Amino acid sequence: MARPHIVTIGGGTGHYTLLTGLRALDAQITAIVTMMDSGGSSGRLRDEYGLLPPGDFTRCLAALSSHPEAVKELFGHRFRAGSLGGHTVRNLLYTAVQEITGSVPLTVDRLHEIFAVKNRVLPVTADRVDLVMHLESDRVIRGEASIDTLADLLEAPVLSVYLDPEAAAYPPALAAIADADLIVLGPGDLFTSLVPNLLVQGVREAIAQSRAKVLYVCNLMTKPNETPGYTVGDFVGTMAMYLGEARLDAVLYNAVWASARLDHYASERSRPVPLGEPDALPEGLLATGDLLAEGRLIRHDPRKLAAAIEELARARGWW
Structure with missing residues (x-):
């Protein structure tokens, strides 16, 4: 077959890691990126200029750049002080291009030229929305940044998340899903990086109607404010609930x-995601391997992750 078309859907550091590995494969890649970030540099630029938050989008452009190291060093530079303190060069570039073009599609195209990206990075929506979390205690928390920083303050489990107002999918993103051979969801924070994409109108339906195979990359660690005590089955069950008719x-x-350093994470009530009950997942759904990066931080290794995805796809005859 021709070069497979891999569509990734996510946000945050996990999405960057995934794309850093996949870019080495002989494949066409389209990254669909969450646009609900409301904190840090992205949140400030969103509030001050009325833009879509640029952070996750420009991070994915950097991952897929033809000059990744140079782009990471220069465009990833974060100013330390003054009026630009906290902003990255890539986020300011996004803001400048958006002001010049006044158009999301033109901004997307122009930034691909600036970052020297041959593949595609697309926002999941061009609408400005907030992520809202509803807890089982009936408490409501608005804004991705607020949700992400409340690690010690959630007194009850997450009941649901939704978008306010509702958002329509960016049409080129739906077209990419329809054309995909493989759709990869994750890795990333469950309720702030992955599920928000599935809440955008048209995305779940497009995945369900696509001929593509759908792969979910499960998180390495639980997160005390989002997924305390979650097993693989809990992660998969939540994804399945928000995917609706689409299937994994x-x-x-x-x-x-074996090489993981977990003491620091245990002190923060974050633990490796356990498999849980052996019959919690349908037979043949789970694929395991060594995906862990070396070092103090618990992260997926980009090369190991990409190699595992390619091996899985070939072993199962997906391409």
Whole structure:
């Protein structure tokens, strides 16, 4: 077959890691990026200029750049002080291009030229929306940044998340999903990086109607404010609930922890995601491997992750 078309859907550091690995494969890649960030540099620019938050979008452009190291060093530079303190060069570039073009599609195209990206990075929506979390205690928290920083303040489990107002999908993103051979969801924070994409009108339906295989890359660690005590089955069950009629064809999970340094994470009530009950997942859904990066931080290794995805796709005859 021709070069497979891999569509990734997500946000945050996990999405950047995934794309850093996939860019080395002989594949066409389209990254669809969450646009609900409301904190840090992205949140400030969104509030001051009325823009879509640029952080996740420009991070993915950097991951897929033809000159990744140079782009990471220069465009990833974060100013330390003054009126620009906290902003990255890539976010300011996004703001400048958006002011010049006044158009989301033109901004997307122009930034691909600036970042020297041959693949595609697309916003999941061009609408400005807020992510809202509803807890089982009936408490409501508005804004991705507020949700992400309340690690010690959530007194009850998450009941649901939704967008306010509702958002329509960016049409080129739906076209990419329709054309995909493989759709990869994750890795990333469940309720702030992954699920928000599935809440955008048209995305779940497009995934359900696509001929693509759908792969979910499960998180490595639980997160005390979002997924305390979650097992692989809990992550998969939540994804399945928000996917609706769309289905998962495989779940990729790290099963090798020999070199992991977990003391720091345990003090923050974050633990490796356990498999849980062996019959919690349908037979044949789970694929395991060594996906862990070396070092102090618990992260997916980009090369290992990309290699595992390619091996899984070939072993199952997806391409």
